[in-house]
Amino acid sequence: MSEIATGASLPKTADGTGLAHRLRHNPWVLRIASVALLLIAWQLFGNRYSTSFPTDVARAFPHSFVHDVVPALGDTLKGFFAGFAASIVIGVPIGLLMARSRLVELALEPYVNALYATPRLALIPVLILWLGIDFQMRFAVVLVSGVFPIILNTYLGAKEVDRNLLDAGKAYAAGELQILRTIVIPASLPFIFAGFRLGLARSFIGIIVAEIETSVLGIGNLINQDAKTLRFDGMWVAIITLGVLSIIFSTFLKRTEAWTTRPWERKGMAPWPFRR
Numbered sequence: 001m002s003e004i005a006t007g008a009s010l011p012k013t014a015d016g017t018g019l020a021h022r023l024r025h026n027p028w029v030l031r032i033a034s035v036a037l038l039l040i041a042w043q044l045f046g047n048r049y050s051t052s053f054p055t056d057v058a059r060a061f062p063h064s065f066v067h068d069v070v071p072a073l074g075d076t077l078k079g080f081f082a083g084f085a086a087s088i089v090i091g092v093p094i095g096l097l098m099a100r101s102r103l104v105e106l107a108l109e110p111y112v113n114a115l116y117a118t119p120r121l122a123l124i125p126v127l128i129l130w131l132g133i134d135f136q137m138r139f140a141v142v143l144v145s146g147v148f149p150i151i152l153n154t155y156l157g158a159k160e161v162d163r164n165l166l167d168a169g170k171a172y173a174a175g176e177l178q179i180l181r182t183i184v185i186p187a188s189l190p191f192i193f194a195g196f197r198l199g200l201a202r203s204f205i206g207i208i209v210a211e212i213e214t215s216v217l218g219i220g221n222l223i224n225q226d227a228k229t230l231r232f233d234g235m236w237v238a239i240i241t242l243g244v245l246s247i248i249f250s251t252f253l254k255r256t257e258a259w260t261t262r263p264w265e266r267k268g269m270a271p272w273p274f275r276r
Helices: 002-006 019-024 027-049 054-100 102-117 120-131 135-159 163-171 176-214 219-228 232-261
Strands: none
Touching: 027 054, 054 102, 054 135, 054 176, 054 219, 054 232, 102 135, 120 135, 120 176, 135 176, 163 176, 176 219, 176 232, 219 232
């Protein structure tokens, strides 16, 4: 009886920690429990608030995913990857130039700040007039959505580099390119990756909104058409796919940042982002 009262009979793990305590503090246990609670609530109140149930979505998932979501997602991702890659290629150099050149900073800062604050939805009609409603428009939406967070975060990171490091580089007669490569860029990497994450989220939202607004090919158009024709099960399959894909992209960026900015942790670090 005393063992029960003191908790001595509870199972212990190898390091002596209580199993219940370990389960409570395991992030995956908490994540799975939260998803389970969400699905239960959805099943109980789904018809009132979402016009569908998890069981109906699960039954529709195989056919809808293979025949509808995958082709539409392929169209979306072609524009997304091309536009986001262009955002990185353009945004990082411009941000570094703004931080290292007073002339470039004064010339570009007003435009960058203004366009960063401009809602992407307001630019879609202009882009349609210029580029039509095909791949070029989606590419441009992703580009203007992602490039400005990358520019601003790269600029801020390069401006925050420790002045003592820069003075040390100059004291050893390092040139501007060498200082940029060995001091400024490594010190700015956390800011640059923060810009990548912000740009990724804004770009993904931008291309989906553009597809919904213009009814072009893509998963945004698929969601819009499913909602109009009351195919709510297929609509939720597309929405859930987008959510999972967003988590994968975000996790991949986090793992890439850890690999790049913390090289002392690379030993044993899996290249795939899901390993802790």
